[in-house]
Amino acid sequence: MKVFLIGDRGTLGPPAAAALRSAGHEVADPRDQSMSGCDVVVSLAPPQPVGHAALAPGAWRRHDRHLAEGSHRLVDAARRAGVPRFVQCSSSVLYVDSGDDRIDEFTTIDLTQATEPFVIAEANAEQFGRDGGEHVVLRLGRVVGPTQHTAWMVRRARSGRPTGFGDPQSWIHLIHLEDAAAAVVAAVTAPPGTYNVGAEPTRRHDLAEQHALAGERRGPRFHSPLTHRLGGRRLEMLTRSQRVSSQRFGDRTGWHPAHPKLTPDWFDRALVDA
Template sequence: MRILVAGAGGVVGLPLTRELIARGHHVVGTSRNPDSRPELRDAGATVVRMDAFDLASVEHAVAEARPDAVIHQLTDLSAVDLEANAELRIVGTRNLVDAMRRFGVPRLVTQSIAWLYADGVGLADETVPLRAATGPGARTVEGVVALEHTSAEIPDHVILRYGKLYGPGTWYSPDGDFGRAARDGVFEGNGVESFLHVADTVAPTVAALDWPAGIVNIVDDEPAEPDEWLPTFCRWVGAQAPTGKARGPGRGASNAKARTLGWQPLYPTWRKGMAD
């Protein structure tokens, strides 16, 4: 299969590209600056220049790749700029889907997030609506709603709602922004979390190329409040354990649908992942 990976050089995109190539797929990876991504070529991918905010650039990349499927891994998180990331979700997804429709690409797998469900009792499955776009996180909700609605214009689409990523290259790691914040004593957690080790992103994303259309939560088995997970996180990153009660909004997500489809996480709980 010919697959265009949009955002192939990212923390998910690069190992995903390597796995797709190992499985015999021809991968075309996008980058705003192809010369800066030798690791993609070293992995065996073809690299094309693409600016997700420029429709002509996106159309050129799709036309050159001639893909059977697109995997959308575009994010803008290196500077912890949630506004920029929301804008990329809105504009970049719009351009990507428009280009796919123009050139008749039939299959789309999109990265989304699993921590915006409306409040309620119990774990949220994929039928639970997202929370309203109000308050401090409104722009993030707007970006995710636009990303998912636009992706659904491709009839054969799968939207993967990842849990909060932790592990190498993510914010939740010893070298990540939240690891540094914890050591500085200024990180208190963000409420109930459904986590996902970054190593657990690749297998379900590859599998989703063959899954039925729809939304699937990709999260570990143990959603937890900060009082549970934050002490383990602090030990992992070398920070002092918090002394007060940490509470916040949030609702854990269920991975039952993904397991029914055959996915099993390598790290079923953040307890093991953060200990390793």
């Protein structure tokens, strides 16, 4: 298949492009090729601000505009070019705080100013489906591995600073970068629909502990409730307990994570390759 990949310079872009080529797909360069003749458009989530920069006024404006407005333009362009399939990468942070309950694709979405751009991007993809095309939405867990965000967390842990957010016993949905790239490959032929994609749910305590180990420190450290309040809605959505199941995607596509559980090896190259 010929894949028109948008966002190839972001965190997920290079490994997704490499995985697509390895699977035998042709990856079109959006900078000098048109969508015409492509079999699928894949819109990756835009890069997110990292570290303290994420709390600065207007830090998320470009990210949100790319999701909300950019997805609309991409869907319209794909429709006019006659592309039969559209894949939108989204995030599982959309779900409400569900405590210890399992979350599937039918769990309630919490619409806030922070989650709205993801919801709009998904709605644009769904409209593509209603207009006669095929659409796939991937609600990815937080990407961990050789990424700027993971490297920042490990450096914080190494300096003795907190990396954990929310209740240490609550759940967080994660995915290794390599598995996220493999999920993009599976999405280009997946049955149309919306899917959660990630590893087995992880306790926040365990994630913070792995940060500490990677930073050669002992014991996880968590931010205070004051930090949560100062971070507003944008930070609040990162503290929700989300015990997300990705079974539907695995059952329908045969995709299974090569990194099914959070382990120390997720951080082996975090500071080297990020």
